[in-house]
C-alpha cells in the first residue's frame with residue numbers, strides 16, 4: 001500500500017507516468033513514506049544503498065548503463081548533502097538524475113527539531129531545476145504540486161540532460177500507508193514540432209475535438225505569416241482564434257472582444273462556448289475573464305506553443321508544451337488538419353462576438369469613452385503604446401486600424417516605465433507614436449520628459465482621473481476607508497507645468513467636445529511637435545460608466 005501523503009502520491013504517480021522506473025533508495029524515517037510508495041509498486045525497480053554519497057554514484061552508473069533518468073531518494077538533513085558530489089558529476093556529464101528528498105514542513109527548519117537544514121535549492125547552480133513541493137491542503141496546492149513535479153521531470157531532459165531536485169516536505173504522522181492505488185495524474189508532455197510521431201498524436205487530438213480554440217497572447221509585430229496561417233486554420237480547420245490587440249495579428253475572422261463577451265455569459269452559454277482543445281501562443285493575456293473562463297471550464301487538452309519550450313501553465317490544464325516558433329508549427333500542422341471543418345462552434349462564437357456592442361460616446365465622459373474617442377481618430381500606420389491599469393483594458397473594447405502596432409509593458413505590468421518605453425520606440429521610428437496612459441503611470445515616469453532628444457513624433461494622451469482609477473472599479477475595494485488616500489493615492493496634480501517646462505506642446509480637455517477638438521491637432525500626422533493631451537475624468541463617472549456598460553452587456 002502507498003503512503004496517504006498527497007504530495008508523495010503525485011510525485012510517485014508522475015514519475016511512473018513519465019516512465020521513470022529505476023530508484024536508488026537510502027534508509028530513513030522521513031523518506032519512509034516515499035520508500036514504501038516506490039517499493040510497493042511493481043513498476044519501480046528499487047535498489048537499496050545506505051551511504052547517500054555512494055548511492056549518488058551508483059545512480060550515475062545506472063544512467064550510464066540504461067541511458068534513462070534515474071531517481072535518487074533520501075531522508076532529510078545531511079543525507080541530501082551527501083548526494084552533492086554525484087549531483088555535480090551528473091551536472092557536468094549532463095546526466096538525467098532526479099533527486100527526491102524528504103523534508104520536514106518549512107515551519108520547522110532551523111528550530112532545533114532534529115535532522116533539519118534548508119534543503120530547497122541546496123544544490124544551487126549544480127542542478128537544472130530545484131522545486132519545493134507544497135503539502136497539499138486544497139485544489140490549488142494539488143495543481144501546484146503536479147505542475148512542479150512535471151516541470152522537474154521534463155527539465156531533466158530538456159535542452160540537454162542534467163540533474164534536478166524535488167524536495168518533498170511531509171508532516172507527521174508519517175506512517176499511514178492506507179492508499180491502495182496511485183491517483184490519476186495529469187502528465188504534461190513536451191515535444192519539439194519537428195518530431196513527427198508526436199505530431200500524429202496532436203493531429204488525432206485535433207480531429208477528435210469538435211470545439212477548438214486558439215488563444216493568442218502578447219506578440220511582437222511580425223511579417224504577417226502567422227496571421228495568414230491562423231486565418232487558414234480558422235477557415236479550413238474549423239477553429240476560433242481569439243486575439244487581443246497586443247497580439248499584433250489581425251484578421252476579420254479573429255475575435256478581439258472576448259473579455260466583454262465572456263463577462264456577459266451565463267453558465268449554460270459558458271459551457272457551450274468552452275473549448276475541448278485549447279492552443280495558446282504568445283505571451284501574457286490581459287483579459288482576466290478568459291483566464292477565469294478556461295480555468296472553470298477546463299478543456300481536455302491544452303497545448304502551449306513557444307520557442308523556449310518552457311512549461312507555462314496559466315490555465316491550469318496544460319497537457320502539451322510544444323517547442324517551436326508558432327508560425328513554423330502551424331505551417332506544418334495546418335496542412336494536416338485542413339478541411340476538417342466543424343463550423344458550429346465557430347459560428348456560435350462569431351455570432352456572440354457580433355452581439356457585443358462597443359461602449360458608445362453617449363455614455364458619460366469617462367476613461368472608457370475617452371479611449372473610444374481617441375481610437376476612432378488614430379491614423380493608419382501609427383503605433384500605440386498603452387499604459388498598464390485601465391488603458392490596456394479599455395483599448396480592447398474598441399477596434400483599431402489593422403495597420404497599428406500595439407505595445408504595453410505586460411511582462412510584469414509595472415507602471416513605472418510606460419513613458420520611457422514609448423519614448424525609446426518613437427526615437428527610432430518614423431511612425432506617429434501614441435501613448436495612452438493613466439496619471440500615476442505618467443507622473444511616475446515624468447523623468448522621461450527630460451530626455452535630451454525627446455522625439456517629435458510622440459503623442460501622449462494622459463487620462464488624469466486623480467489617482468489609480470482602476471482601484472475604484474475593483475469590487476469590494478470601495479469598502480476600504482484607505483481607498484482614496486492610500487490605495488489609489490488621490491491627488492490633484494496636473495501635468496501642465498511639467499510638460500511646458502520640458503518644452504512639449506500641452507493640450508487639455510474635460511468634456512467630449514473639448515476632447516474632440518484637441519484630438520484634431522493631437523492626431524494630425526503632419527504636426528511636428530511632441531504633445532501631451534491631458535484629459536480630466538472623475539472616478540465617479542468612470543465607475544458608473546463601467547458598471548453601466550458591463551451590466552448592460554449582461555442583460556442585453
Ligand SMILES: Cc1ncc(C[n+]2csc(CCOP(=O)(O)OP(=O)(O)O)c2C)c(N)n1
Nearest residue numbers: 389390414415438439440441467468469470
Ligand atoms: C511599479 C508599480 N507600482 C505599483 C503598481 C500597482 N498598480 C497597478 S495599477 C496602479 C494604478 C495606476 O494608476 P494610473 O496610471 O493612474 O492608471 P488608472 O488606474 O487610473 O487607469 C498601481 C499603482 C504597479 N503595477 N507597478
